[in-house]
Amino acid sequence: MKECKGLKDYLTDAMDEDRKMRFVAHLAHCKTCQASVKEDYAISKALSAFPKVNAPTKFAATVMRELVLRKRSRFAWGLYGAAVVLVAALVGVILGGNVSAVAGQATVVVRSLADFGGSLYTVVHNISAILFGALPMGRMAPALAGGIFMALCFVFYKTAFSFSAGRK
Amino acid sequence: MDVTEELQVIDAVLKGDVDRYEALVNRYQKPIINFIFRMVGNYEDATELAQDVFIKSYVSLAGFNRQYRFSTWLFRIATNRAIDFLRKRKVAVVSMEGDYEDYTPQYKSDGSSPLETLEDGRLKTLLGDAIQQLPPEYREVIVLYHVTETSYEEIAEITGLPLGTVKNRIFRARKMLKKILEGEI
Incomplete structure (x- = not known):
């Protein structure tokens, strides 16, 4: 069904008064336009009469609780940041800006970390050896040990995440 | 407020x-x-x-x-x-743009619109389903205009579209709805 010119503008209220009057005169004798206008009005009316849904009773309270949690979380991160800065400042004060002493201390720290790493490796290696020896699954043992390790990492990550988000 | x-x-x-x-x-x-x-x-x-x-x-x-x-x-x-x-x-939204004008409803026309014969409750139910079949860019303007009663001007500000495009989309969306409904009846 071919639309008459001006129908769209009439139905979208895009006509000035003059054009509108001319179109209304056309409408009086054009059955096609009358049908289109009638249908468009019927749909518009039904759309506007759609029943409205209500917000859940505690909607606003839930939003506000979420906002408070976020604010707390941001505050917590701010505290972490402040703590890091404080510790750095404290270290600076203790070392008193003595560069060679700092370099010496840094070397000592790196060495002790390396030693600690070495010891840790030995401990893990020994525990693994004991575990592998104890597990009667042959080739499955490394995969199982790896799986357990990954699961522990995941639990650690989730715990750290929920703490940083301010939830337990 | x-x-x-x-x-x-x-x-x-x-x-x-x-x-x-x-x-x-x-x-x-x-x-x-x-x-x-x-x-x-x-x-x-x-x-x-x-x-x-x-x-x-x-x-x-x-x-x-x-x-x-x-x-x-x-x-x-x-x-x-x-x-x-x-x-x-990823709802399978069928693009209606350009297609709806060629669509032929599957009902026998006796000259009167089938929409006129529908009872109010059924029309609303069908209309609610029909809206879900509109492409999102048409859905947003028709819902803003008719359901939340937002003015053309404010819809233009919300969507960042020119006023003429907003009016055109609303008009086309209603025509799409009409075609979808005629197919449902």
């Missing part, structure tokens, strides 16, 4: 009085949930998305441009969130 009061509340919230934000949530929760509900077609999703909208609005409140109304800004966030959700959900 008028525009001036809204701006006062926004200022208070920006100064750290978070509790005042609840007044804005109370004022706009219903229109936002209704808008999103008609966009996504599911009440639970709509309430969750509406929560996101209010949280996003709070988080970026400092960026609120006072030359617009708060409702315009909020509906812009809601529109983006709903369309983003629909994209992610």
